[in-house]
Amino acid sequence: MATTEIDIFANEEKRSLELAGHVGFDSLPDQLVSKAVSQGFCFNILCVGETGIGKSTLINTLFNTTFESDEASHYLQDVHLRPKTYDLQESNVNLKLTIVDTVGFGDQINKDESYKPIVDYIDTQFENFLQEEMKIKRSLHNYHDSRIHICLYFIAPTGHSLKSLDLVTMKKLDSKVNIIPVIAKADTISKSELHKFKIKIMSELVSNGVQIYQFPTEDEAVTEINSTMNAHLPFAVIGSVEQVKVGNKMVRARLYPWGSVQVENESHCDFVKLREMLLRVNIEDLREQTHARHYELYRRCKLEEMGFKDTDPDSQPFSLQQTYETKRKEFLVELQRKEEEMRQMFVNKVKETEAELKEKERELHERFEQLKRMHHDEKRNLEEKRRELEEEMNSFNRRKVAAETLMGQALQSCSQQPFKKDKDKKN
């Protein structure tokens, strides 16, 4: 019964009412703000650029402080990411700032794999957040969000166009993070060259389908300033923490024999624009975009990989639990099948080996029989020969005996003869 009631309400049109007096829910944003302020904010910046291009100096200049960092070597074998977290405070606002530096980027002779550690790092932060989201016992409001909100990509001021490494890397990053390209060490490019350089870079990005972060123009309060800023991309920046006396003030600048380049002078470089856009106007939008666009994309891809879908073939919404169950069943079935396979294989193998052994046995038996027969034959032959020999011996013996008797007889007859004569005489 409850279900039908809800259905009726959904079909009704929404009505707007006039208020007769001041209710007071216009304080909602303020409540939100005070809650957010008490919680503290979290902001994560990733700096991608060649060694020595001025990443650390620019961050120091942006936040008007000196973050500890060692000068990196040019001879690292591959790219490493170095995250450092700081707690900053301004007025009563607490900011947990994480700065991730890419160490060794652009130094190797073979840079085919240079983008991988960066993409892996961004994905890992997304994965950690996803894991936290999917936990049974979550503590999202306490979770230290380490997802990268903004990637500052430092372009070397060659004056011609992007480097091939820049193009390849930005293409890999544009669907995972908000990218703001900046032209580093811009005090080596003259005004006319800078204009051409910016146009060339933007056209190369567009023609290769690289999506960089666009400052939002929907909110009327910031539409105008954001759209003008969008036209100035990429920002040509200079960083410096050294103070130089210009006029009668101490300003942050770089002192050359031919003049001094002032960081906060808008006709010298776009530093002020970058600071304005990055920190003063659009921080919240950057965080939102990271969560609503990049993170959601990651999450969707990851879950799709695991086999989850939002709608099954009949266009009915799937529940996560059902999907879990089906996946699990599938998995168990698969497991059983594999077990069966392996068992079959094992049985087959055993049979094979048995057959082989039997065959060998038979062969041996045959051989044995053969040998036995041969032995038998030999024995018979030998017996025959023996018999022959015996017969020969016997016949020889008989002959010998015969001969002896003959001789004996002969002798006897000889000796008997004389006796007969005597006998005859007597008579």
Next chain:
Amino acid sequence: KNCNNDEKQYVGFATLPNQVHRKSVKKGFDFTLMVAGESGMGKSTLVNSLFLTDLYKDRKLLNAEERINQTVEIIKHTVDIEEKGVKLKLTIVDTPGFGDAVNNNQCWKPITDYIDQQFEQYFRDESGLNRKNIQDNRVHCCLYFIPPFGHGLRPVDVEFMRALHEKVNVVPLIAKADCLTPNEIKKLKDRIREEIEKFGIKVYQFPECDSDEDEEFKQMDKELKECTPFAVIGSNTVVEARGQRVRGRLYPWGIVEVENQSHCDFVKLRNMLIRSHMHDLKDVTCDVHYENYRAQCIQEMTSKLAQDNRMESPIPILPLSTPDAETEKLIKMKDEELKRMQEMLNKMQQQMHEKDQ
């Protein structure tokens, strides 16, 4: 007595230098300069500034996408320039694509092959019968542009210079030096010099001063040597600075003058390359690099011959100055084998002999 020398008749061979000068002007000079370094380092601009001309009028630059898998090309530009009656045939060898691809393994191979080819051709010409019009295309000097954005030499810089330092005079330069403050330039130069020594890279050394040169010259020479690697800036445009029209770069915060010695080392480079050491560069190329190549070539040829005909050869073999350690080992092994076989034969013969008896 000293006056005797003054009273001696003037022989006149003191005019030899003038005669050499006259002949050389008539013959004209040639010089081949190679420029190498990543795209966007200002190589073309510097060459234009050095020779005050525009060699690269219609060149086409590649996009980033096209450069992902680019291979290194060798492009020669030859111009004839003349100054005060002295003619120079200048050849600039460009190496577009070096270090621009994503994978730059062995990207210097086309360059080393090119240098070897020129040596080979000269070797053949020199050994030929008609040597009247030998064309010398050997590379006399290679300017290598090091980016100023890093903390020193990068692996690709080290590998490149090491692949070339025994084939050509390598002169490393710090490119686009207008992005470095004087302190930073000094630090970078020190660091690069350290690393050059650490990795054993033999860059072009200026010849020692003769002891009878004047102090000023010696001082200049010392400064020159301490200034390497030169930090250079080039410009294709002429700007107005301090009331003069000079080659320079115009910035909102000031004007960089290419020929201002306190701005960069361009003048030192130009003086060294063109005004004082051009001939020395050619000499070192001929006397050291080419001779190394030639000796190596001949050695390979003779060791091959020795392998082919072991006993007597109809062609007289040139004596190997330094027999290869490997071939020596091989020869030793073969000798021992032979000895063993001989002994076995002897033994067997003896046995047979005894048996017969």
